[in-house]
Amino acid sequence: MSMKIAVMPGDGIGTEIVAEAVRVLNLLELPLEMETALVGGAAYEAHGHPLPESTLKLAQESDAILFGAVGDWKYDKLDRPLRPEQAILGLRKALGLFANFRPALCYEQLTHASSLKPELVAGLDILIIRELTGDIYFGQPRGRRIATDGHFPGAEEAFDTMRYSKPEIERIAHVAFQAARKRNKKVTSVDKANVLETFQFWKDVVTEVHKEYPDVELEHMYVDNAAMQLVKAPKKFDVLFTGNMFGDILSDEAAMLTGSIGMLPSASLNAKGQGLYEPSHGSAPDIAGKGIANPLATILSAAMMLRFSLQQPEAADRIESAVRAVLAAGYRTADIWSEGTQKVSTREMGDAVVAAI
Amino acid sequence: MSMKIAVMPGDGIGTEIVAEAVRVLNLLELPLEMETALVGGAAYEAHGHPLPESTLKLAQESDAILFGAVGDWKYDKLDRPLRPEQAILGLRKALGLFANFRPALCYEQLTHASSLKPELVAGLDILIIRELTGDIYFGQPRGRRIATDGHFPGAEEAFDTMRYSKPEIERIAHVAFQAARKRNKKVTSVDKANVLETFQFWKDVVTEVHKEYPDVELEHMYVDNAAMQLVKAPKKFDVLFTGNMFGDILSDEAAMLTGSIGMLPSASLNAKGQGLYEPSHGSAPDIAGKGIANPLATILSAAMMLRFSLQQPEAADRIESAVRAVLAAGYRTADIWSEGTQKVSTREMGDAVVAAI
Ligand SMILES: CC(C)[C@H](C(=O)O)[C@@H](O)C(=O)O
Numbered sequence: 001m002s003m004k005i006a007v008m009p010g011d012g013i014g015t016e017i018v019a020e021a022v023r024v025l026n027l028l029e030l031p032l033e034m035e036t037a038l039v040g041g042a043a044y045e046a047h048g049h050p051l052p053e054s055t056l057k058l059a060q061e062s063d064a065i066l067f068g069a070v071g072d073w074k075y076d077k078l079d080r081p082l083r084p085e086q087a088i089l090g091l092r093k094a095l096g097l098f099a100n101f102r103p104a105l106c107y108e109q110l111t112h113a114s115s116l117k118p119e120l121v122a123g124l125d126i127l128i129i130r131e132l133t134g135d136i137y138f139g140q141p142r143g144r145r146i147a148t149d150g151h152f153p154g155a156e157e158a159f160d161t162m163r164y165s166k167p168e169i170e171r172i173a174h175v176a177f178q179a180a181r182k183r184n185k186k187v188t189s190v191d192k193a194n195v196l197e198t199f200q201f202w203k204d205v206v207t208e209v210h211k212e213y214p215d216v217e218l219e220h221m222y223v224d225n226a227a228m229q230l231v232k233a234p235k236k237f238d239v240l241f242t243g244n245m246f247g248d249i250l251s252d253e254a255a256m257l258t259g260s261i262g263m264l265p266s267a268s269l270n271a272k273g274q275g276l277y278e279p280s281h282g283s284a285p286d287i288a289g290k291g292i293a294n295p296l297a298t299i300l301s302a303a304m305m306l307r308f309s310l311q312q313p314e315a316a317d318r319i320e321s322a323v324r325a326v327l328a329a330g331y332r333t334a335d336i337w338s339e340g341t342q343k344v345s346t347r348e349m350g351d352a353v354v355a356a357i
Numbered sequence: 358m359s360m361k362i363a364v365m366p367g368d369g370i371g372t373e374i375v376a377e378a379v380r381v382l383n384l385l386e387l388p389l390e391m392e393t394a395l396v397g398g399a400a401y402e403a404h405g406h407p408l409p410e411s412t413l414k415l416a417q418e419s420d421a422i423l424f425g426a427v428g429d430w431k432y433d434k435l436d437r438p439l440r441p442e443q444a445i446l447g448l449r450k451a452l453g454l455f456a457n458f459r460p461a462l463c464y465e466q467l468t469h470a471s472s473l474k475p476e477l478v479a480g481l482d483i484l485i486i487r488e489l490t491g492d493i494y495f496g497q498p499r500g501r502r503i504a505t506d507g508h509f510p511g512a513e514e515a516f517d518t519m520r521y522s523k524p525e526i527e528r529i530a531h532v533a534f535q536a537a538r539k540r541n542k543k544v545t546s547v548d549k550a551n552v553l554e555t556f557q558f559w560k561d562v563v564t565e566v567h568k569e570y571p572d573v574e575l576e577h578m579y580v581d582n583a584a585m586q587l588v589k590a591p592k593k594f595d596v597l598f599t600g601n602m603f604g605d606i607l608s609d610e611a612a613m614l615t616g617s618i619g620m621l622p623s624a625s626l627n628a629k630g631q632g633l634y635e636p637s638h639g640s641a642p643d644i645a646g647k648g649i650a651n652p653l654a655t656i657l658s659a660a661m662m663l664r665f666s667l668q669q670p671e672a673a674d675r676i677e678s679a680v681r682a683v684l685a686a687g688y689r690t691a692d693i694w695s696e697g698t699q700k701v702s703t704r705e706m707g708d709a710v711v712a713a714i
């Protein structure tokens with residue numbers, strides 16, 4: 001039985017980095033059927049929409065999506081529904097990809113690349129789990145209108161709805177507690193229960209679900225405090241989980257703490273185990289086409305895909321070991337290069353991983 | 358004509374640190390009329406409410422409020438409307454304190470206390486301006502209900518409303534551009550225009566207001582990117598301004614970057630120039646009553662009060678110079694102490710500032 005992968009390079013450096021991940025996958029001698037589709041700005045150029053019907057259909061029929069990145073300044077003037085990032089929101093929604101895994105890992109050889117002092121990040125290994133299909137991202141109603149109350153009744157205003165239902169919170173809480181069981185059995189649930197009804201409810205439901213996981217330690221933390229503690233003592237966290245909006249902010253903050261965001265993969269899963277796998281960094285239009293982007297986050301995303309959606313943990317291990325080996329051998333793309341290591345291109349980094357496998 | 362100050366020590370270390378700020382104010386030989394009131398948990402204990410009528414009335418009749426901090430774990434079980442932090446939300450709302458100033462400043466002598474490498478924070482001087490009376494903090498409707506749509510129709514859900522009206526955005530944008538004119542003429546407006554209607558509107562209105570300030574450079578940045586850039590290169594910011602919710606998160610992140618949150622004051626102003634002045638740190642119940650808390654953030658808040666609400670810039674300068682002098686002389690409370698400096702108590706730090714004035 002073959003496993004179907006939708007390959008979506010997208011925009012900017014997307015094509016370059018995904019190409020290397022595909023080469024690595026091809027080495028593994030697994031029955032992988034890969035089909036490529038346009039997404040984001042590239043799809044808009046070709047079909048007038050960032051997430052064309054055909055791309056969505058391919059995604060739905062696949063076991064997993066290997067995604068590059070979308071976006072470019074040149075699409076900033078388009079109407080919102082036509083902008084590249086709508087593709088990613090559309091895929092999350094259509095496939096119900098509610099569980100986003102964002103590891104923030106500091107590789108031994110790259111510790112010095114962090115903004116933080118080495119002792120604060122050496123060995124850092126946090127797993128951020130972000131709810132990805134609820135919250136203020138998708139809540140209705142939203143739009144513009146004339147205010148009827150508030151500080152300026154009669155004025156034009158815009159509004160959005162934050163919301164979480166009990167089953168939405170329950171399912172992501174289960175994901176977090178189960179992930180913690182495979183790690184250090186410590187979960188930090190991040191909320192803003194002191195201000196928001198939505199997150200008081202979040203806290204209540206998480207506390208309830210926690211009763212099924214007495215072996216896992218649960219801590220509640222306000223989002224403003226979490227933003228501080230990540231800077232102050234990131235290693236105190238193990239699994240940090242939160243809603244879509246707070247997760248957007250904290251997962252990026254945590255990624256940047258490592259100093260090597262070009263190394264960080266991500267996975268977004270639905271209830272059936274289908275997943276979208278993409279690097280944590282963006283499309284970097286400024287360096288697109290130059291062959292200097294770091295393909296490792298995408299290659300590691302392919303490893304996560306093998307582990308989470310395709311049930312190939314050995315193959316995932318092989319890729320991850322190969323990445324550690326190329327780092328140990330001193331190969332570095334420009335973003336992680338430092339004195340005494342060997343600067344390589346996107347392609348050469350792919351070659352090194354291929355050779356190590 | 359005397360100036361009236363409402364003194365609200367609050368909970369935890371609040372009483373200790375405010376006492377030192379009051380001593381400093383008393384030195385200045387200004388016609389200051391100070392009246393003390395209970396707030397937060399202390400007010401709840403005495404009057405059954407964190408913001409009693411009498412406290413609110415005093416606040417409204419005063420030119421400025423000197424505020425310590427509120428909160429303690431022991432009130433966590435109270436109904437939300439009775440919890441200490443409702444006092445601060447209530448004061449912001451009742452007085453219309455829409456403009457929150459949160460400087461993130463790294464003092465030369467304390468650079469090493471930062472989590473970040475010294476070269477990234479040495480000389481750091483960012484001003485974060487947070488809108489403080491709008492957004493999802495106060496938007497109606499909010500509450501719990503049965504979902505009629507979304508992923509789980511029929512399930513229990515909680516919800517909140519994010520909103521900003523045009524005049525609300527305009528007035529905070531003016532505050533930010535005017536503040537930038539007195540600094541380095543660079544403003545970063547932080548939004549999430551790629552996802553939220555509220556912040557697409559925010560971006561549109563800010564762009565419009567900017568036309569009145571052609572001498573100030575305006576940059577728009579997504580909140581997730583701002584959370585990263587603060588870690589990566591904080592000195593690239595000058596004035597960063599944003600809404601209430603994002604500002605809550607980013608101002609705390611930025612404060613922690615300095616490594617010396619015990620040094621950071623804040624001001625919250627309304628359209629009439631009335632203001633609430635408080636340290637950026639919290640009530641720290643764990644060290645309350647021990648006489649070891651750092652009073653400098655509160656003393657510097659008193660300086661901001663003299664400058665912003667009481668039109669006494671020379672007096673503000675005197676306090677700020679005195680604080681710099683005690684740092685230069687090597688006095689340190691426990692939170693900022695390091696080898697080779699002199700550890701002092703809250704009271705001794707107050708003495709040192711008093712002596713320096
Ligand atoms: C592009 C944008 C809509 C998206 C988000 O906000 O979720 C991105 O920031 C991310 O984190 O994947």
Ligand SMILES: CC(C)[C@H](C(=O)O)[C@@H](O)C(=O)O
Pocket residue numbers: 194195224442445446605
């Ligand atoms: C206590 C809480 C309601 C408050 C807020 O969220 O605004 C605090 O975090 C702050 O930043 O002053």
